[in-house]
Amino acid sequence: MEGTIFSLIPPILALVMVMLTRRVLLSLGVGIVVGAFMINYGSGNVFMESIQQIFSIVFGIFFDDGAINSWELYIIFFLLLLGMIASLIAATGGSRAFGEWAMSRVKTRIGAQLVTVLLGIIIFIDDYFNSLTVGNVGRPLTDRHKISRAKLAYLVDSTAAPMCVIAPVSSWGAYIITIIGGILVSHSVTQWEALQAFVLIAPMNFYAIFAVLMVVAVIYFKLDIGQMRIHEQRAIETGEVVDKSKGPVPGDQGDVSTVVGKVGDLIWPIVTLIVATVFFMITTGIQGTDGDATILAIFENTDVAAALLYGGLVSLAVTLVLSFSRKLGVNEIGLGLWAGIKSMLPAIYILIFAWTIISIIKGIGTGDYLAGLVQDANLNLAFLPVILFVIAGFMAFSTGTSWGTFGIMLPIAGDIAAATDVSMMLPVLAAVLAGSIFGDHCSPISDTTILSSTGAGSHHMDHVLTQLPYALIIAGISIVGYLVLGFTGSAFVGFLAATAAFVVVIIVLKKLFPALKGA
Incomplete structure (x- = not known):
């Protein structure tokens, strides 16, 4: 069953169950069990072999080859640290003070949303860091x-x-540039250097560009559609920013402090977190670089997980100092730390299940099957960018990893372009990058989607279902751009076509979804 159409069963089953039941852990668990049974089908004892495989995968999240698996563990530890930091900030009254300070300066709902988007644009160093930091800062x-x-x-x-995907100085940029460099060298393509190719690809990443533009349009024109309209209407009319009937949300601390805090009680821990994390990204990047430590080399070799952990520890230390300065007792601080840990457990459970099913999906060869479809197809070259966009999107959606999709699909796209028309090299690479982000945005098992829910303090499936319509709309706009690019060979004309489609979509959405009263 490995590497065949049947390899799609576990991810599709999990995704369909998530949509129908909205019970993420149950749905992922079913997908994991079914996938493990499929991998071990035909063995002497299918049940025991499958259970042992699942246990081995989960154990491997924490320990691998007799050593600590630092990447996953550090991400988990960082989530716990972030929960503790956020809890203490709330206990000191920092969240309330920041909210009151911001209310006196940011007078409108549009302004509050634009400030959040501006932070998201500025903090492009890493997507994990961006999702968790911007969500926590923007929440009050x-x-x-x-x-x-x-x-x-x-x-x-x-x-x-x-x-992150269009910024060369980011963990994503460095990773992608490294892959592109290998592709160019392997096919003896000399007209572009790796960094130059990345810069030229960025304007062709239609999904990334128009996803950001759509966010701005949604804010300015108040384009609340689908499930988003329901959530926004409840928030406007009742003041309840989250559906409390669905239980506690990851990372939510509430605002129950009786201490009169200061804005600095929130600002200084967050500033410390940003500065310390960037510092450790640079230092770990320098340590991991052989030869000249250029900016690109530093971000290519940085240890993001370790930098997040170290930055979180430094920020927690600052937060503890501020907590004591606000006369919080040891018992209050201890309760705050424990509350922060508990608030992050739902997100950690989902992450562990997501990492497990990703390993199962890899073992059953879902990605290999989808990649093979592209390689074996006899395609008109004009359709190549749009087909690679769709395949990459489905792969990222079903596997929950954009980075994994980059690693599989970028070399395949490069092989196809080199064997047919090398002038299509950059457009097809751009289409793969764009499709990977699209699929990642739609997937409930994507770690970045999970962490965005956590950072914002939203129920996970509420986030998935509210973002999905916007992601599909931008995907449609991107398809228009890639079709025109493929038939004209001009990235500029393709971008103009996508821009025209974007404008038409905004006009139509404005007519179909008038602004909510009070929005």
């Missing part, structure tokens, strides 16, 4: 303006990955 401001947490999660998620 958007809460005061009665903006739903689902809307905040959309603002965060739709600026994080799109910005």
Whole structure:
């Protein structure tokens, strides 16, 4: 069953169950079990072999080859640290003070959302860092303006990955540039250097560009559609920014502090987190670089997970100092730390299940099957960018990883272009990058989608279902752009076509979805 059409069963089953039941852990668990049974079908004891495989995968999240698996563990530890930091900020009254300060300066709902988007655009170093930091900083401001947490999660998620994928000085940029460099060398393509190719590809990443533009349009024209309209209407009319009937949300601390805090009680921990994390990204990048430590080399070799952990520890230390300065007792601080840990457990459970099903999907060869479809197809070259966009999107959607999709699909796209028409090299690479972000935005098992929900304090499926219509709309606009690019060979004409489609879509949405009263 590995590497065949049947390899699509576990991810599709999990995704359909998530949509129907909205119970993420149950749905992922079913997908994991079914996938494990498929992999071990035909063995002597299918049940025991499958259970052992699942246990081995989960154990491997924490320990691998007799050593600590630092990437996953550090991400989990960082989430716990962030929960503790956010809880102490709330306990010191920092969140409330920041909300009151922001309300006195940012007077409108539009302004509050634009401030959040601006932060998302500026903090492009890493998508994990972006999602969690922007969500936590924006939450007090958007809460005061009665903006739903689902809307905040959309603002965060739709600026994080799109910005990271077109910024060369980011963890994403460095990773992609490295892959592109290998592709160019392997096919003896000398007209572009790797960094130059990345810069030329960025304007052709139609999904990333128009995803950010759509966020701005949604804010300015108040284009709340589908489930987003329901969440926003409830927030405006009742002041409830999250549907409390669905239980506690990851990372939500509430605002129950009786301490009169200061804006600095929120600002200094967050500033410390940003500065310390960037510092450790640079230092770990320098340590991991052989030869000249250029900016690109530093971000190519940086240890993002370690930098997040170290930055979180430094920020927590600053937060503890501020907590003691606000006369919080040891018992209050201890309760705050424990509350922060508990608030992050739902997100950690989802991440562990998502990492597990991603391993199962890899083992059953879902990505290999989808990649093979592209290689074996006899295509008109004009359709190549749009087909690669769709395939990459479906792969990222079903596997939950844009980085994994980059690693598989970029070399395949490069092979096809080199064997047919090398002038199509950059457009097809751009289409793969764009499709990967699209699929990542739609997938409930994507770690960046999970962390955007966590950072914003939104129920995970609320975020998935509210973002999905916007992602599909931008995908349609991108398809128009890639069709025109493929038939004309001009990236500029393709971009103009996508821009025209974007304008038409905004006009239509404005007529179909008039602004909510009070929005």
